[in-house]
Amino acid sequence: MLFSGGYMKIVHIITRFIRGGADENTLYSCNGQAEQGHEVYLMYGRENHADILGRLHPDVRPICIDALVREVSPVKDLQALLDMGLRLRKIRPDIVHTHTSKAGFVGRLAAMFSQSPIIVHGVHILPFLNVGPMERRIYLACEKMLSPVTDAFVDVSAGMKTECLVNRIGDEDRHHVIPSGMDVAAFQQAEPLSEAELAAMAEAPVMGWADAQVMLMVAAFEERKRHVEFLDIFARIVAANPRACLLLAGAGPLEPAIRARIDALGLAGHVRVIGFRKDIARWIKTAQLCILSSEREGLPRVIVQYALGGKPIIATDLPGIDFIVQNDVTGFRVDTVEAMERPINLVLSHEPTSERLEQGVRGIDLSPWSVSSMNERLEALYADLWDRKIGPRQNGAEAFPAVRQA
Template sequence: MRIAIVLNTSWNIYNFRMNFVRALQAQGHEVHTIAPEDDYTPLLRQAGCVHHKVKMDSRGANPIKDSLLVAELYMIYRKVRPDIILHYTIKPNVYGTLAASLLRIPVINNVCGLGTVFLKDNLVSAVAIFLYRISFRFANKVFFQNPDDLKLFLDKKLVPAKAVDILPGSGIDLKHFQPVPFKRNEKFTFLLISRLITDKGVIEFIDAVRKLKSKGVNARFQVLGAKDPEHKRGIKLDVIQEWIDSGTIEYLGTTNDVRSFINDADCVVLPSYREGTPRTLLEAASSSKPIIATDVPGCNHVVQNDYNGFLCKLKDADDLAEKMKQMANLGDDKLQVFGQNGRIKMEAEYDESVVINKYLAALSAFRQAS
C-alpha cells in the first residue's frame, strides 16, 4: 500500500516513528511523509521515505492559516493518492482528516494529547470541540494514548465508539533507552525535560526550586528543552534568562539525544497540566530513573505513586517542592527500587512493539476489507 504519515515536524517523525516506518517498509509498503521541512527531512529521504513539504504552524489557532492548511493538504493528498493516511498531533488530525474526507481517502488518527484546551470553558475550547466533532466522524480509526482522553471524546460524542482504540502512547524503544547502573550524584540532581511553555508546569517547577533553595536543600535543578517565546503560552526570553542568571536553574539548552542527560540525573520531573503519554517520562523510566509528575491524565498512567516515583498535585508548587524534597531524602535502596520498578513497568506496558503491531494489524484489516 501507499501510506502517508502526517505530522507537525519532520523531527517528530524521525525521532519517534522511524521504527514504525521501517516496519512498514519491511512489509513492502511505500511510505510518504508529509510535514514541514527541518534538519531531519533529509534523513527521512535517506531512509527511503518520499517526503512532501507542508506549511504548518503548531503554535496556535489562526482560522485563516488553518483553512489554508486544509487546502494545502488536500492538494498534496490529491497528488499522492495514498491508500490510507496516518495523522498524528492536533492539526493533522483535524484539518488533515477534513482534507482526506473530500477525497474519500481513509484515515487513522492518533490523539497524542489534548493540551489544555479541554481544561477550559471558553470560545477556543468550544471551537476545538466543534472541529473534532466534525472531522472525527470521517476517521476510520482513532487511537488514543490514555483511557482518560478516550473517555472524554466518547462522553462528548466527538468520535464513534466503533472507531476507537487505545495505545500505550508512542511506546518506547527499550533497546535505545537502556537501564543504567545505579549512581547517586554528590548533589542530588533534578532534571526537567520540556519545551519552555507554561502548560508543561515550568513555572511551578521554578517556584518549587525557589522554595527548596530557600529551605537550604542542597541539590541541582536542570532544565533541558527548547525556548519557544512565540508560542501562545511560551515563556519570555528575559524571564528564562533571569532564572539562569540568578542561578535558580542550570539551563542545558537542546539536544538530539537526551540519554546522557537522563543518565546523569537522579530524578526526572514533569509537572505538566495534561498529557497524552509523556515521552520524557517513558524515556526516564525506561532508563531506570525515578520520576515525579502531576496527578493528571497521561502522567498518572506512567507514574505509579510510591512505586516508580511520586505524583504531585496540579499547579501546586508547594506540593511539587514537597515531593522533590522527599525524593532527594530517599535512601539509595529506595531510589534504586523506584528505577527498577520504572523499567519493569515500561517493559510490561509501554514497549514500542505493541504500538507498531497494533498499527500493522489495523492496516492489515483495512487492506482485507478494501
Template structure:
C-alpha cells in the same frame, strides 16, 4: 517501517516540520511539503493548505489517509473525506482541549473534534488516559479507539542503568555539580505549558531548607530568556543548570537522583518513560499518561497541576531520603516493557491497517500496491 512490498507510503508535512529524520526514512517514502500548513491558525494559509491537500489526495487516490496533530489532523481528515478516501485514521498524541484554555475555545475545539470524528474510521491514541478523555467527550464511539504507544528507542536508557558510579562522578564534575549534591532533572521544551515556572518556585522553597541540591533542565525553546530571568529573581543561579538541547539524555538521566515533570498537559510523556527505564523516581503533575508510568508511592508521586506546595513536599522528601528514592526508582523499571518500543508500534499499526483494509476494501480494489498517506501535520 511498513513493508514496501505491500504499501506505497507518502508523507505529507507542513512547512515548519523538522526534516532531520528524512535520511532515516529511506527511499520507500515520498515526502510532500505543504508550506502553507503551519502550527498557528491562519485562515488564508489554512484554506490554501486544505485545497492543496484535497487535490493531492484526490489525484493520487489513496486507499488510506493517516493524520497526526490537531490542526493537520482536522484539515487532513476533512480533505480526505471530501476526496472520497475509503479509510481515514487519526493518531492522538495529546489532548487538543484542556482546562488551561478559555471555556469558549475549549468548547469550539471539542465541537471540531466531534465533526472530524464523523469521518474518522479509527483513532489511535498513544495512551489509555487520552482515549478515555476523548470518549468521555463523545468524540467518536469507543469502538473507534485503539491504544498504540509511541515507539521509543529505549536501548540506551536500559544501558544507562548500568553506568558505574565513577562515570557518574565524572559527568557531575563536568557540569560543575559537587558529588555530594542531589540532582533533580527535568526534560522538556522551554515553553509555558511545560510548567518550568512551577519547578523554579518549588526549587526556591527547597534550597532554603536543603541547599545541597541542583536542578538540571534539559531542553530548549523561546521561553528560556524568561526562565533565566526568573532564576535570577528567585536567587537560584547557583542551583539551576540549563543544558539546552542534548543528544546524551540517557547519560544525563543516569546522573539524576530524581526526575520531575511539570507539564500542564501531554499525551503520553516520553520523558517519564525514559526516566522509568533508567530506574529513577519520578515526581510529576497529574496529566494524561502520567498514571500509565507512575504508580503513586511505588515509583514516584503524582501531584495536582500547579500545586507548588505538594510539588515542593514530594521533591524535598525524595531528596532527603535517597535510599527510599533509589528503591522507588528500581520499582519503576518494572513498569516499562517492550510495549513501548518502535518495532511494537510499527507491528501494531500494520495490524490495524490490515484489519481496516480487509473490512472496508474489497479484494478487487487491493490488486497491486496500497498507497498509504502516513502523515499530515
C-alpha cells in the same frame, strides 16, 4: 490503489516535525512502514527541524505544506487544506494517518474531500483539555464534527481514549490504544555520565557535581510545560535542600524567559540549561529523580523514558500516566505545579524512599513501548481497516509481504 501483494500507500500528516514526542512517534511509524515495503509519504508544516527530517527512511517521501502552522489562521488553514487536498488527490493513498491537533483537523478534512478511503487520527494530545470554556467548546465541536469521518483513533494511552469517550468523540470500537514506540533498549542500557563528562558538558553547580542531588526535566521550552512556574517552586526546594541541582533539557521559544527567571530567583548556581540532548538516555541515568510539570499532554514519551532509565518520577497528573507514575510506588502524581514541592523534598531528603521508588519503577513492564510493538500493532490495525474498507488483500495473504513485488 492496491499494490501487487497488498501493499499500501500511506500518508502521515503532522503539524510540526520537530524534536518532540509526537514527531518521534511519527518518525518511527513512517520508517517502520517504509521498511515493510509500503509506499509512505509524510506531510508536515513549515516548522520543522533538519535533523529529524534527516532520520527519515530513504524511501519515505517528505512533503512540506508551508501553510500548515500550529496557531489558528483562517487564511493559512484554508491554504493548507487546499494544498493537502490537491496532493492527496494526486497520491491517491489507501490510508491517511493524521497526528496532533491542527494536522488532525485540516488533514482529516483534506482526506475526506479527496475521498481517501481510510482515515486514521493519532490522539497524542487533546486540545480541549486544560483550556478556557470558550476554547473547550470550539475544540470539542471540531473533534465531534470530524469523528464520523474517522475510521480509527490511535490513542497513545488509555487515558486519552477515556477522555475521548467521555466527551463522545468516537466510539469504543474505533479507539485503539497503541503506546508510542521508542528505542527501549537504548534507555535501559545507557550508562550514567561520569563527573569528568559532566564537567566537560556543563559548568559545575555551586555544590559541585560530586555532591549534587540531580533532578532532570526533559521538555520543550514552551508555555504548556510550565518551566517558569516550576522554577518558583524550585527556589523553595533549594532552600530546604541546598545540594539540589536542576537540569533543564530542551529547546524552544521560552528559553530567554526561563534563563531570566533563573537569574531573578538567584538560582544560577543550582540550575543548568543543557539544551536538546541526543544522549538524553545517559542524562536520565545520571539523575536522582526526574520531573515533568506539563499542563496539557497525552502520555508524554519522556515519562516512559524516565521509567526506562529506572528513575523515580514526580509529575503533574496527565491522562494515562497513572500506569507508570504510581503514587508512592514509582513516584508521585500531583494536581498542581505547587504540589510537586513536597514529594520532591521527600525523595531528596530520604534515601530509603528514593531507593524504594527506583525498585518500583524497575518492576513495570515497558515492552509495549518498543518501536517493534507499536509498528506491529499499527500494521494489524491498518490490515483490519483495509479488509473492512477496501476489501481482502490479494492472494488471501495473512499479512502484507515483506518485499514489494515488481
